[in-house]
Each structure stands twice: as C-alpha cells, then as structure tokens.
Amino acid sequence: VNASTWTLMAGTPNGQxxxxxxxxxxxxxxxxxxxxxxxVADTNNDRVQLFLSGKLNGTTIAGLTSQSGSTAVLLNVPRSITLDSALNLYVVDSGNSRIQKFQRA
Structure with a gap:
C-alpha cells in the first residue's frame, strides 16, 4: 500500500x-x-447513497435525507449494508431494531 497516494471515492477531501x-x-x-x-450507509443522514463508478455525486436509494423514522421508506441510523447477487440491498436499520430489504427496481 502506498500511503502517500489515495483516491476520493465519496465525500469531501477535507472531511467536511x-x-x-x-x-x-x-x-x-x-x-x-x-x-x-x-x-454507502450514510448513518447520520439516515440514508443509503449510491455513487456510480467514478462519480462523486450520490443518489439516495434508501431512506430520506436527514429524516429518520420507522415507516417502511424511512431509516433511523442505518449502520451496515450488503448486496445479494440480484443487487437487492439489505440495511441494518439499527435505530429501528430491524433489517430491511430493498428490492432492485
């Protein structure tokens, strides 16, 4: 690993x-x-963001930005995510004590 070389994948270079x-x-x-x-599980924004390969502009694909809740479309502190082979998204919605599955459209 070359610690002096890095590539920004998502977010800002200054940590804002x-x-x-x-x-x-x-x-x-x-x-x-x-x-x-x-x-990306964007925990404090209560959402999951999708960044297309090579792009720094994300799209919210689960949850609503900065709106936590317990309805099916809202997340509350999403902490972990995974994808299955069909690209369905699984989210550990820790603030709601549940795991949600979002089917690929």
Whole structure:
C-alpha cells in the first residue's frame, strides 16, 4: 500500500460533513457491486447513497435525507449494508431494531 497516494471515492477531501449529494455525515459501511458502483450507509443522514463508478455525486436509494423514522421508506441510523447477487440491498436499520430489504427496481 502506498500511503502517500489515495483516491476520493465519496465525500469531501477535507472531511467536511453534510447532507447534499456530494457529502456524507458519519458513513459507517459500504459495498461495491460488480460494476464498481459504491453504496454507502450514510448513518447520520439516515440514508443509503449510491455513487456510480467514478462519480462523486450520490443518489439516495434508501431512506430520506436527514429524516429518520420507522415507516417502511424511512431509516433511523442505518449502520451496515450488503448486496445479494440480484443487487437487492439489505440495511441494518439499527435505530429501528430491524433489517430491511430493498428490492432492485
């Protein structure tokens, strides 16, 4: 590993947190799909962000930005994520004590 060389995959180079599409707020987990797209559990924004390969502008694919809750479309402190072979997304929604499955559209 060359510690002097790095590539920004998501977020900001200066560590600033936020809720716009190019920022994260306490990301806790990530996953890649076979196309190199990056999925991020953006914990303090109560969402999961998808960053297409090579892009720094994310799209919210689960939860609503900075809106926690317990309905099926809301997350509350999502901490961990994984994808299955069909690209369904599983989210550990820790603030709601549940694991949610979001089917690939």
């Amino acid at each position: 947190s936020g809720s716009i599409s190019t920022m994260l707020n306490f990301p806790t987990d990530f996953a890649f799909d076979s196309s190199g797209n990056l999925y």
